[in-house]
Amino acid sequence: MTMLAPISRAACIGGGVIGGGWIARFLLAGIDVSVFDPHPEAERIVGEVIANAERAYGLLTQAPLPARGQLVFCASLAEAVKGAEWVQESVPERLDLKHRVLAEIDAAAPATALIGSSTSGLKPSDLQQGLSHPGRLFVAHPYNPVYLLPLVEIVGGAATAPATIERAKAVLDAIGMKGVVIAREIEAFVGDRLLEALWREALWLIKDDICDVETLDDVIRYSFGLRWAQMGLFQTYRIAGGEAGMRHFLAQFGPCLQWPWTKLTDVVNLDEALVEKIGAQSDAQAAGLSIRELERIRDENLVGIVQALKAGRGGEGWGAGALLADFERRLLAGAPAPAPADPTAPLALVETRVSPAWIDYNGHMTEHRYLQVFGDTTDALLRLIGVDLAYVEGGHSYYTVETHLRHLDEARLGEELRTTCQILSVDEKRLHLFHRMFAGADRREIATAEQMLLHVDVAKGRAMPATDAVLARLRGLAAAHASLPAPAGAGRSVGGSR
Ligand SMILES: NC(=O)C1=CN([C@@H]2O[C@H](COP(=O)(O)OP(=O)(O)OC[C@H]3O[C@@H](n4cnc5c(N)ncnc54)[C@H](O)[C@@H]3O)[C@@H](O)[C@H]2O)C=CC1
Numbered sequence: 001m002t003m004l005a006p007i008s009r010a011a012c013i014g015g016g017v018i019g020g021g022w023i024a025r026f027l028l029a030g031i032d033v034s035v036f037d038p039h040p041e042a043e044r045i046v047g048e049v050i051a052n053a054e055r056a057y058g059l060l061t062q063a064p065l066p067a068r069g070q071l072v073f074c075a076s077l078a079e080a081v082k083g084a085e086w087v088q089e090s091v092p093e094r095l096d097l098k099h100r101v102l103a104e105i106d107a108a109a110p111a112t113a114l115i116g117s118s119t120s121g122l123k124p125s126d127l128q129q130g131l132s133h134p135g136r137l138f139v140a141h142p143y144n145p146v147y148l149l150p151l152v153e154i155v156g157g158a159a160t161a162p163a164t165i166e167r168a169k170a171v172l173d174a175i176g177m178k179g180v181v182i183a184r185e186i187e188a189f190v191g192d193r194l195l196e197a198l199w200r201e202a203l204w205l206i207k208d209d210i211c212d213v214e215t216l217d218d219v220i221r222y223s224f225g226l227r228w229a230q231m232g233l234f235q236t237y238r239i240a241g242g243e244a245g246m247r248h249f250l251a252q253f254g255p256c257l258q259w260p261w262t263k264l265t266d267v268v269n270l271d272e273a274l275v276e277k278i279g280a281q282s283d284a285q286a287a288g289l290s291i292r293e294l295e296r297i298r299d300e301n302l303v304g305i306v307q308a309l310k311a312g313r314g315g316e317g318w319g320a321g322a323l324l325a326d327f328e329r330r331l332l333a334g335a336p337a338p339a340p341a342d343p344t345a346p347l348a349l350v351e352t353r354v355s356p357a358w359i360d361y362n363g364h365m366t367e368h369r370y371l372q373v374f375g376d377t378t379d380a381l382l383r384l385i386g387v388d389l390a391y392v393e394g395g396h397s398y399y400t401v402e403t404h405l406r407h408l409d410e411a412r413l414g415e416e417l418r419t420t421c422q423i424l425s426v427d428e429k430r431l432h433l434f435h436r437m438f439a440g441a442d443r444r445e446i447a448t449a450e451q452m453l454l455h456v457d458v459a460k461g462r463a464m465p466a467t468d469a470v471l472a473r474l475r476g477l478a479a480a481h482a483s484l485p486a487p488a489g490a491g492r493s494v495g496g497s498r
């Protein structure tokens with residue numbers, strides 16, 4: 001199985017909104033996680049977060065993720081941190097509580113363990129007070145949902161060792177996250193300093209009856225919220241300066257900063273009336289959707305945004321999408337080539353499951369997902385014959401030039417899918433394949449795909465012979481398949497008899 005992370009064991013202390021997200025993030029990166037959270041329903045809550053995270057990953061990526069890590073709930077903090085290489089503290093935002101919990105972690109965790117705090121705004125130097133080994137403590141401030149949003153602000157305190165920051169960044173990088181090191185510690189770091197300013201203004205706008213919560217959210221999500229997801233603030237404003245760029249933008253809008261456009265640091269009084277006003281408007285806005293339902297809607301939208309960014313800049317990827325593309329490349333590069341049990345039988349290449357987003361209005365797997373799974377089958381065959389990322393980076397690849405898909409039966413939500421591949425013929429440039437897809441425990445055949453691929457020179461976009469090594473592997477497999485009966489559906493045209 002793929003294993004990218006330089007750690008194999010993490011401990012999460014606190015399994016609420018953020019702890020649950022960290023747990024899912026680590027588990028889905030193949031890391032074993034031990035959890036301590038005294039909440040009587042911690043296991044149920046964490047289980048629901050993990051279920052949402054797995055659903056989101058099923059939509060986010062087809063890359064070969066490592067086998068899920070093992071999850072253990074522990075009866076004590078000391079038991080949870082035993083043997084951990086990374087301990088993540090995510091208990092409520094109270095300095096006294098964090099001090100107590102971090103001191104316990106410090107006393108019980110291995111001396112080499114990294115200790116990250118999820119705090120949203122407490123300074124790491126304050127958290128380090130009284131610890132015996134403060135050099136390994138740092139702030140690892142994530143964003144909700146931790147399993148989908150890749151950013152972690154890494155903030156060191158006065159006593160944090162530089163090696164701690166480097167190791168933390170390397171671990172985050174290995175699990176597909178983006179660790180951004182904040183140069184100097186301040187309360188709330190960078191993200192929450194910005195978010196607090198916006199949040200304070202938003203509360204004033206509601207209190208002063210300028211708008212309701214729905215209008216305020218519309219103003220964000222139909223406008224600058226879309227911009228921020230891909231270019232942030234400064235690059236967006238550079239463009240807003242027109243051809244003269246940022247200098248013109250500053251000259252034009254700089255003076256506005258002196259005008260009464262914001263309430264600045266005035267803090268709204270969150271009295272009972274305002275809490276009730278916001279609460280009622282928020283209830284109306286949710287229109288009966290539960291928090292878990294809202295989470296799933298949010299996750300699907302985030303997946304869509306990240307996937308769009310992955311295709312950004314002409315396919316190179318942009319921002320969080322480029323990060324995902326890079327992570328997927330590493331997962332693919334680290335994935336072992338499939339090893340067929342019996343080379344004289346059609347090659348068993350892909351095992352997957354029908355995920356919720358694959359279901360259409362007819363209540364079964366929608367048609368383009370068949371092509372996706374068959375495409376993954378072809379990719380698995382290519383890895384098997386040595387056409388891996390290094391080969392593609394060397395300037396050669398196979399392109400699919402024709403596919404004939406037949407739908408024979410339906411696949412339902414959650415059903416297991418398995419595919420096989422039979423090699424029909426091979427020559428120097430062409431590769432003729434026949435894939436079959438089976439569903440469920442009864443392994444009923446639900447689809448076939450016949451494909452023709454051409455070996456190409458990627459730079460020239462022209463067909464050329466495959467390398468000797470690739471052809472040798474292919475010809476070995478094709479010879480083994482030569483004695484198999486011709487598949488019933490091979491060579492059919494659309495509308496031909498079944
Ligand atoms: N909710 C958010 O949007 C974000 C929160 N954070 C930070 O993450 C931390 C946790 O916040 P949330 O997850 O939102 O809170 P939460 O209230 O959802 O979860 C806190 C969890 O800690 C557990 N807990 C309490 N005392 C404990 C102890 N002594 N040992 C172990 N577990 C204990 C609670 O049972 C609860 O499950 C805070 O520092 C917060 O600032 C960071 C980023 C975003």
Ligand SMILES: C[N+](C)(C)CC(=O)CC(=O)[O-]
Pocket residue numbers: 120142143144191192195
């Ligand atoms: C509200 N908050 C301060 C806990 C928010 C964060 O810390 C980050 C986030 O996910 O918005």
